[in-house]
Amino acid sequence: MHGVEQHSGVLDRLGESIASGARAPGTVLTLAALEEEFGVSRTLVREVVRVLESMGMVESRRRVGVTVRPERDWNPFDPRVIRWRLGGPGRDEQLRSLTELRAAIEPVAARLAAGRADGSTRRRLVELAARLRELGEARRGTDPEYLEVDTAYHALLLEASGNPMLAALQDVVAEVLSGRTALGLMPRSPAPGALEDHEATAAAVAAGDAAEAEARARSVVTEVLEGVVEGTDRRDERGDGPTERAAVTGSGTGPVP
Amino acid sequence: MHGVEQHSGVLDRLGESIASGARAPGTVLTLAALEEEFGVSRTLVREVVRVLESMGMVESRRRVGVTVRPERDWNPFDPRVIRWRLGGPGRDEQLRSLTELRAAIEPVAARLAAGRADGSTRRRLVELAARLRELGEARRGTDPEYLEVDTAYHALLLEASGNPMLAALQDVVAEVLSGRTALGLMPRSPAPGALEDHEATAAAVAAGDAAEAEARARSVVTEVLEGVVEGTDRRDERGDGPTERAAVTGSGTGPVP
DNA sequence: CTGACAGAAAGATCATACTTTTGGCAACAG
């Protein structure tokens, strides 16, 4: 019962229980209690708490204990935070954030890739886009293979941007894509326009045409964005939202209220 | 010599020394050695290492020690990583990444803000843009106040997007703006077009015109992006180029080493 | 040359003791 890497296990359990809301912001824990709860030593608990603290999820103060911090303080880019949120009640909200982020990122990534990608990358990108069209036209939009190729395509685009921060979002995009498929939001036959835009983006990148690459990539992503925004900005009729912006439904679907 | 919060101190020193390259990737450390070097206990060192590990900067393995991981594994969104990089030799490169990221983010943030911001936010945004124009027309583009207002404007825009991930990038944008000023890249008289675009963005957000907000925000950011890209690209004669992307050195003036 | 085995190195975990900070409360002075 010993040396198995318990650290990650406890971290995961505790982090998830916070992300899930089981331990709401404001809740105070004590090291002793956690020690007890997870059946591990103080050392272990401390290390875990330190990591959680480094993610902004808890705050540790003398004489008080370990306090769960409000959600807006969590580092929303930490892969674990993302994972925990995707696994809990915040799933939809998280997916929306990621989708919007992706929509923001990809056009610029395409533009940069057009100026920076190396030869073999340009070639692979074109290949993937072509393969994607084949699968799409064969009405295999819901196939695992479609998802796979789609993911590879977008990942490669980000990688080719030559920007480490954009490249680091590959997992995020993969998550969005697979999430969309999992939720059954993918049609068997993707819109012909979308397939075309994918190919055109790849072609523009290959040709080094930055402006065109950006424009086509934006086209790929814009409808997605509009869909998401519509989907969410609609249900805030019930202006119940406390000032918290975590609830995200801004408040004004319309112009100045 | 005891209970002073040493954790953050050691974390900072160690992290910085890694980010600065003083401890290159591949370097192996041992807990014992670190314990010795920083004059703290194992407990402390372990906690620090665990946090560094959670950022992807080091890897801890039995019988081997603590290995510094290659830079591409570091979490580029961790605020500390960003800070350490900005303080070291990677400064230009980091600033370039951030600038590109910012360019990607802002237009989408503007679009979302147009649909979600609340009344007072819309108003404040317009005010800030107006103030910005005043300062700009008074040839005070290098004033601390200009930077301050500019920062507030962009921060508010991100906040208003209602997307926690975009909102979390406020500090990043602030860093980019202040970096630009610090490097003397700001003219005393900002381009009239830029000022106009700021105002138009704010107005569009206030009016709830998503498409216009996005377009104007993109206009604000596009020239910046083109500037950066021109400065760095130049070697893409096609051919190959190893997967390396770390080189690139931004700065815009110096030719590729 | 291959595989099994022994030994050692280094992290992983635990248990415990001591230090420092700090919130709360009670006593006290105004």
Place this chain on the structure above:
DNA sequence: CTGTTGCCAAAAGTATGATCTTTCTGTCAG
């Protein structure tokens, strides 16, 4: 009655020493 001071205990912060586990390395027999 109110505000200030000072003490106490709680809880995190830090330090050590001991033990457990994993895994690398070398070696020796087959």
